[in-house]
Amino acid sequence: xxxxxxxxxxxxxxxxxxxxxxxGSQDYDDMECIVVDDCGTDRSMxxxxxxxxxxxxxVEWKVVTLPHNSGVSAARxxxxxxxxxxxxxYVDSDDMLAPGAMSRLAAEAMKHPGVxxxxxxxxxxxxxxxxxxxxxxxxxxxxxxxxxxxxxxxxRLFMSFLIPSAPWNKLVRLKLLRDSGIxxxxxxxxxxxxxxxxxxxxxxxxxxxxxxVTYIYRSDVASSISNxxxxxxxxxxxxxxxxxxxxxxxxxxxxxxxxxxxxxxIFMSCRSAGNYDDIARKFGxxxxxxxxxxxxxxxxxxxTALGKMAKKVCNTLLWxxxxxxxxRPWG
Numbered sequence: 001x002x003x004x005x006x007x008x009x010x011x012x013x014x015x016x017x018x019x020x021x022x023x024g025s026q027d028y029d030d031m032e033c034i035v036v037d038d039c040g041t042d043r044s045m046x047x048x049x050x051x052x053x054x055x056x057x058x059v060e061w062k063v064v065t066l067p068h069n070s071g072v073s074a075a076r077x078x079x080x081x082x083x084x085x086x087x088x089x090y091v092d093s094d095d096m097l098a099p100g101a102m103s104r105l106a107a108e109a110m111k112h113p114g115v116x117x118x119x120x121x122x123x124x125x126x127x128x129x130x131x132x133x134x135x136x137x138x139x140x141x142x143x144x145x146x147x148x149x150x151x152x153x154x155x156r157l158f159m160s161f162l163i164p165s166a167p168w169n170k171l172v173r174l175k176l177l178r179d180s181g182i183x184x185x186x187x188x189x190x191x192x193x194x195x196x197x198x199x200x201x202x203x204x205x206x207x208x209x210x211x212x213v214t215y216i217y218r219s220d221v222a223s224s225i226s227n228x229x230x231x232x233x234x235x236x237x238x239x240x241x242x243x244x245x246x247x248x249x250x251x252x253x254x255x256x257x258x259x260x261x262x263x264x265x266i267f268m269s270c271r272s273a274g275n276y277d278d279i280a281r282k283f284g285x286x287x288x289x290x291x292x293x294x295x296x297x298x299x300x301x302x303x304t305a306l307g308k309m310a311k312k313v314c315n316t317l318l319w320x321x322x323x324x325x326x327x328r329p330w331g
Contacts, residue, residue: 001030001085001086001109001110002031002032002086003028003031003085003086003102003105003106003171004031004032004033004079004083004084004085004087004089005023005034005059005088005089005090005091005102006033006036006083006088006089006090006091007019007033007034007035007036007079007093008038008072008076009035009036009044009048010039010040010044010069011041011042011044012040012042012094013042013044013047014094015094015095015218016044016093017047018096019093019094019095019096020051022098022099023091024051025057025099026059026099026100026101026102027102027103028103031058031059031085032060032061032062032083032085033059033061033062034062034063034064034082035052035062035064036063036065036078037064037065037066038066038069038070038071038072038074038075039066039067039069039070048063062082066078071186071187071189072092072192073183073184073185073186073187073188073192074186076090076167077184077186080177083174085174086173086174086175087118087171087173088172088174088177089102089105089169089170089171089172090168090170091215092168092217094218094221095168095215095216095217095218096216097214097215097216098213098214098215101214102214104210104212104214105120108208108210109171109208112147112206112208114173115173115206115207115208116172116203116204116205116206116207117154117172117173117200117204117206117207117208118170118171118207118208118209118210119139119164119208119209120169120170120171120210120212121137121138121210121211121212121213121214121215122138122169122213122215122216122217123137123138123215123216123217124216124217125219125220126219126220127219129219129220130219134219136162137166137217142157142209145209146208146209147207147208148206148208150205151205151253151254152201152254152255154204155204155251155254155255155258155259156254158197158201159255159259160258160262161262163197165193165194165197166193166197167196167197168215168217169214169215180199180203182196182199182200185244189233189237190233190234191234191238191241195241195245198245199248201253232273232274235270235273238270238274239270239274239276239279241266242267242279242283243279245263245286246282246283250286250289250290251290256290256291257291260286260290260291261292261325261326263287264292264295264299264326265326267299268322280304281303284296284299294321295321298314298315299314
């Protein structure tokens with residue numbers, strides 16, 4: 001069973017060699033690594049080519065060069081387009097695979113032939129600074145959950161903050177991605193990973209959870225976008241994500257209520273840092289179509305009611321009605 005590792009590379013010269021070595025030293029003997037050159041300005045691709053030229057292991061290496069800097073979404077899509085594996089695995093080039101990661105993930109996939117997705121556990125390089133994120137990626141909260149079959153089950157866990165929204169550390173069946181047409185959304189600088197997993201949940205019919213740590217996330221990298229983004233830009237990009245969700249229509253799966261509450265959480269958390277007036281009515285209508293009639297009307301009225309006091313009352317009632325549905329178990 002061939003696995004395709006897709007590795008976008010852009011200005012990561014300080015960490016890239018460790019990432020490449022973690023991939024090249026995997027003990028799984030049927031894998032390829034597709035390096036996507038996103039036209040950075042540092043020595044990253046020089047490091048990459050030197051490593052590949054001197055490599056003598058069993059990983060097949062391929063380099064795809066984009067015509068110009070296009071962002072991580074376009075880079076991942078380009079790598080997916082040329083992948084030849086039965087499964088794909090996305091890796092960020094400032095992170096690392098744990099030793100033996102591919103063997104453990106592949107063993108879980110082969111235990112359940114045709115499984116759509118295998119979710120691995122991850123450890124962070126700064127767990128003290130990101131306690132909630134570290135707990136989420138540890139997967140310990142899932143107890144003895146192993147193989148899960150059923151439409152909407154992945155979406156239910158994802159919308160309840162129990163499955164990570166990162167595309168990395170997920171072994172995904174390539175045919176599912178190609179048949180469904182799921183792509184990473186270019187033009188969104190933050191939240192595009194969340195949107196990709198949101199789309200993925202619609203298609204996944206079964207998945208499995210691997211207990212072992214298979215990925216090392218560099219949470220202490222100062223240049224990481226998650227460490228440098230400001231509230232205003234975050235609010236702008238999350239608004240773009242919500243536009244996409246609304247345009248996709250009401251989820252037909254059983255987790256539509258959970259999805260609506262999760263998106264309402266995003267909306268309520270971000271609107272104070274950005275202007276969400278232009279999507280408020282459409283979003284309120286989407287909430288009502290998802291079954292959250294009270295919340296949908298209150299949100300719309302918090303923008304359209306006459307007078308500041310009336311709007312404030314609607315907003316307060318909305319928080320009181322909905323906040324118990326925002327689990328945020330990891331802080």
